[in-house]
């Protein structure tokens with residue numbers, strides 16, 4: 001929906017009053033996703049109001065006015081706009097009662113001035129927007145085609161109150177009722193790990209491009225490849241089932257590699273799972289130097305799961321702190337699955353945890369040896385009676401390799417947790 005704002009008042013045109021109402025309306029509506037596409041200001045004369053509102057109505061069919069609702073003879077907004085809609089005016093007795101009561105409550109002498117009765121005159125077929133902050137009620141006038149004008153008071157405090165209390169809820173309810181549901185650009189993200197974007201595209205096959213009419217973007221990063229589905233030209237309600245269909249179909253093909261949605265953090269998901277199952281964790285890190293521990297401890301409540309870790313950088317520390325055997329290091333090297341296995345077992349036993357993760361690799365830029373290039377990284381996952389080890393050739397610069405290694409370790413742990421207990 002597109003809305004125009006018309007602010008009414010000679011004092012605005014003359015520059016004696018700064019038009020804060022239009023700015024406030026624009027900000028409040030934008031916050032609800034409704035765009036003010038044009039705003040204009042006109043004088044107090046009936047023909048000026050009629051011209052400004054008629055033009056705005058022709059462009060958008062949805063207009064908000066402020067000003068000219070008061071009891072004095074320069075307040076002509078309602079009559080002018082009723083005329084555009086071809087409606088007459090009548091007196092609304094509930095407003096009269098309301099005004100009389102306000103007058104009495106204030107303790108003012110005598111009866112309600114006749115001039116105030118002008119405020120009870122409203123267009124035929126309108127709806128009244130109650131004013132909890134002043135005397136002039138607002139007006140909602142709508143024709144058979146659904147074109148509408150909402151008339152708010154000029155006094156900024158009253159205008160703001162009525163907008164918040166009555167008009168904004170009404171506009172947002174109309175939008176969600178679908179009658180005027182806007183076509184939106186909406187996205188869903190599926191987060192994958194442990195698979196390259198080209199391999200993802202291969203596995204997705206015919207779904208790799210435009211699944212179910214959605215566009216699909218591959219967004220690689222150090223945490224993995226995010227799959228971002230985007231819907232254009234649908235309302236939010238129309239997009240929902242299409243997203244559901246597409247994500248189900250993608251799960252079918254590459255669900256193995258999907259660990260979450262949106263902004264999900266793999267470390268947080270793994271922690272939640274372990275906390276729920278009362279499994280504690282120990283870490284043994286070489287090339288990541290504590291990065292994995294930092295990822296995990298960044299999450300509030302991680303102490304429920306993580307007992308501690310050892311940064312075992314030198315071989316001597318791998319031996320003394322984790323019990324990695326001299327022979328293992330000599331035969332297979334510090335970067336090997338055999339060493340990763342003993343690191344994980346040592347950390348689990350010495351820290352006294354249920355599970356352990358280990359990482360040892362060549363982060364670069366130096367340190368590559370024949371058969372072990374930069375990025376060559378070995379992992380160990382100790383869970384239950386089992387120690388699972390594997391090797392990955394991670395790419396990127398030193399910082400990226402280290403971050404990819406931490407993510408890969410978490411992903412391996414998540415997979416191990418998903419397996420039925422052995």
Ligand code: ATP
Nearest residue numbers: 007009017018019020021067068069070153154155
């Ligand atoms: P009232 O019952 O007081 O006559 P009204 O709805 O007729 O209210 P106006 O007479 O147009 O409103 O304006 C009332 C006061 O609100 C004025 O003093 C004016 O300075 C202020 N005002 C009106 N329009 C605006 C605006 N767009 N931005 C800021 N202030 C405004």
Ligand code: MG
Nearest residue numbers: 068069070075
């Ligand atoms: Mg006035």
